[in-house]
Amino acid sequence: xxxxVLQTRTGExxxxxxxxxxxxxxxxxxxxxxxxxxxxxxxxQKNFVQVxxxxxxxxFITSREPEALFFCLKKLPAMVKMMARDDDFFLPVEAExxxxxxxxxxxxxxxxxxxxxxxxxxxxxxxxxPIKSCISKIVRLKFGKRYALVRLRLLGRExxxxxxxxxxxxxxxxxxxxxVEAPIHxxxxxxxxxxxxxxxxxxx
Numbered sequence: 421x422x423x424x425v426l427q428t429r430t431g432e433x434x435x436x437x438x439x440x441x442x443x444x445x446x447x448x449x450x451x452x453x454x455x456x457x458x459x460x461x462x463x464x465q466k467n468f469v470q471v472x473x474x475x476x477x478x479x480f481i482t483s484r485e486p487e488a489l490f491f492c493l494k495k496l497p498a499m500v501k502m503m504a505r506d507d508d509f510f511l512p513v514e515a516e517x518x519x520x521x522x523x524x525x526x527x528x529x530x531x532x533x534x535x536x537x538x539x540x541x542x543x544x545x546x547x548x549x550p551i552k553s554c555i556s557k558i559v560r561l562k563f564g565k566r567y568a569l570v571r572l573r574l575l576g577r578e579x580x581x582x583x584x585x586x587x588x589x590x591x592x593x594x595x596x597x598x599x600v601e602a603p604i605h606x607x608x609x610x611x612x613x614x615x616x617x618x619x620x621x622x623x624x
Contacts (some may be wrong), residue, residue, distance in 0.1 A: 421450045421482035423513035423521075425492070425575060430476040434603055437476070437479055439496055448489045450482040455521065457531035459584035460566035460595070465588065467566075468598030469610045474531055474581055475574070480513070504516040511575050520572065524550045528604050533584045552584045563587065 428436045433454045440452040455535030457474040458466055483489045490510055513521075524531045542563070547555055551568060559580070560569035568583045588597075595610035 421484050422486065423518045424481050424483060424486060425513060426479040426481055426487075427509045427511075428479060429479055430473075433473060433477070433479050436496075440479075440481065440493075443496060444489070444492050448483060448485050448492055450484075452479065452481045453529045454479055454602070455525055455529050455531065456583060457584065458533045459582055460533065460586060460590075461598055462566075463598070467593055467595045469533065469595050470598045471530060471602045471604070471606065473601055475579070480529075485539070487510070513575065514573075516575050518571075520554075523553060525544040527579050528602070530602060530604070531581075531583065533586050533610075534568070535587075536563075536568075536585050537588055552586065566590075 426436060426440075437452050437454060440449070444452075455474045455478075456471050459470050459472060461470050462468070478610045485508065493510065502613050526532060531550050534547065534551035536551070537543055537546040539545055539602070540562070544561075551558075551570070554572070557570045557572060558568050562568075563585075566585050566587070568585055569580055570583055571578055571580050573579070597606045597608065598609060600606055
């Protein structure tokens with residue numbers, strides 16, 4: 421199925437997903453979802469994992485019948501509002517972009533935490549998790565704030581997305597869940613076993 425993007429107001433992504441699932445006949449689409457990412461946030465001497473929308477204002481939908489889906493979506497109130505002010509409210513995702521996103525996220529459409537091992541001077545030696553396939557796309561690294569900013573291409577435009585990272589010293593600490601924007605159930609504590617520990621050597 422081809423991937424498409426629906427644009428909506430930031431903060432209303434999940435409402436649109438529910439509306440699509442409730443109103444649009446299922447033969448017209450396969451999945452309708454929001455992509456999320458995990459980030460580490462330190463507060464009150466504790467590390468928290470937050471699950472946030474990776475692409476605010478974007479909802480992804482798959483379909484083999486884009487024309488029929490398009491005309492069905494035009495009847496949704498949320499889409500009518502968007503069409504009135506934006507011609508790009510329904511756009512196809514390029515195959516390369518789709519493959520990249522599929523590689524990054526899990527079955528719950530969440531881009532999980534990545535692990536970076538450094539030489540202590542800011543140079544990455546090894547990497548594991550979602551970020552390992554896009555090391556060359558990193559444009560900013562903040563080890564103290566535990567994130568890497570990656571620039572990628574989506575819908576023909578340059579987009580920047582945060583990848584939450586953990587370092588060697590974090591593996592000894594407990595991580596707790598904080599704010600979760602995704603409609604998924606999470607435990608009280610984060611389990612490091614969720615990270616894909618198949619590492620790659622990094623040569624920069």
